[in-house]
Amino acid sequence: MDFLGDWLLLIIGVAVVGLLGVAGLVSGRTRARRRGREGTAAPGATDTVAPPEADTDTVRPPEPAVSPETGEGPGAAAPTLERPEGTASRLVRLRQRLSRSQGGLGRGLLALLSRDRLDEDTWEDIEDTLLTADIGVAPTQELVERLRTRLRVEGNEGTTPREVLREELVALVDPTMDRRLSISGADGKPGVVLVVGVNGAGKTTTVGKIARILVAEDRRALLGAADTFRAAAVEQLATWGERVGVPVVRGPEGSDPASVAFEAVRRGVDESMDVVLVDTAGRLQNKAGLMDELGKVKRVIEKQAPVTEVLLVLDATTGQNGMVQARVFSEVVDVSGIVLTKLDGSAKGGIVVAVQRELGVPVKLVGLGEGPDDLAPFDAGAFVDALLG
Structure with missing residues (x-):
């Protein structure tokens, strides 16, 4: 009798498990159909997903930036040419940059020429300063002699050492030289x-x-x-x-x-x-x-x-x-x-x-x-x- 009771309990347990599984399956399908109905734009729509609108989701390949035939892009404008600076602004920059890079030479010379006593040692220092600046031996000797004459022999005569030095340096660089570029041809040629x-x-x-x-x-x-x-x-x-x-x-x-x-x-x-x-x-x-x-x-x-x-x-x-x-x-x-x-x-x-x-x-x-x-x-x-x- 106990043996039959055990079998009866086993059969009842299997039946209950089966019923629970069937109920879960039915419930899952019901939920799936409900979600499908909620996501459908209109009644009667099928499960097939419609393709996205072409004007919103479709990614078009970019048009080439440069055409291989013409070398120009679609609607491309001609490149903007640069407009170079004129001579006046270049000269302003000339003064500014030269004063930064070359000012040491002038300051050194002015410091020596402004001494209370211009003895031989001072003149040797002036000569060394000029030679170090790559002016050259002959121009250096010429400049020193001119400075000695004006500052030591003639005296200042109301001019400062800076004014004398400027006049002599300008003469040494020679402002009379023609520095224009010869860029004009003759007979219509360039x-x-x-x-x-x-x-x-x-x-x-x-x-x-x-x-x-x-x-x-x-x-x-x-x-x-x-x-x-x-x-x-x-x-x-x-x-x-x-x-x-x-x-x-x-x-x-x-x-x-x-x-x-x-x-x-x-x-x-x-x-x-x-x-x-x-x-x-x-x-x-x-x-x-x-x-x-x-x-x-x-x-x-x-x-x-x-x-x-x-x-x-x-x-x-x-x-x-x-x-x-x-x-x-x-x-x-x-x-x-x-x-x-x-x-x-x-x-x-x-x-x-x-x-x-x-x-x-x-x-x-x-x-x-x-x-x-x-x-x-x-x-x-x-x-x-x-x-x-």
Whole structure:
């Protein structure tokens, strides 16, 4: 009997568990149908999910920024060209930056000349100060003798040591030199400016900055990238030209520099340009072959139009080493003007006097920083005023 009772209890338990499972299943399906009805927008909708509206959820691929056929984007406007600074604002910056970098020389000289007693030791200190500034031996001796005469023999005669020093420094820098750029050609041909110098002096950058000066003066300019041995130089010059809308003539890397220069000047003549600026490869003064090649570039150019200006770019921070470069270049091409770069980074502003004496040609432009308009016409009075602070 006990055996039958156990079986009866087991059967009843299985039946109860089964009924509970069926009830749970039915309840779950009911809840699912209820949720489906609540999420349906309209009665009678099926379980199929409708695709999202195209104008809200569909992500369209972006239109190409630049068309491969035209090189322009949809509705793209022409790039805005930069408007370079004029000469007046450049001269203001010239005075400001020179006074910061070169003021030590003037202050040192004024301190010595303002002593109560100008004895021989003082004059030796003055001479050492000038030599340290890279003015050169001959100009230094000349300046010291002039100062001795005016301050020691003639007396001050109502003038201060600062006034005397300024007058003598201006005379030493020589304000009578013609510092204008020769950028006008004859017979309807463009002026041709050949820019030369060793690598690292800032030659290619100088060409780009001169182009900006010409654009500011409303002159039509063209650049010739004849430094064909450095692809970076060609690209750099192209970038300078693009920023102000100046065309650049270039050739394949490693091509003949003379042929590129020739083509640039030919195009300048054909398109009635005002000025053609030709950048050349940086030449080392101990490479006779390369220097001969520079002479060839000049000769080839002049088959199209005369070279009106040869600018030698020198790094002011190199000091007397720049004098060696200047001498060699002047033997190969007739240098007509000097561009001193990085003058704001050198405390040896006397290089202005030294290089002018060495070549007999004026410093026409000075570089005063890394900005695109940090190239200014050289002004003797502004330079000396900056020295004296």
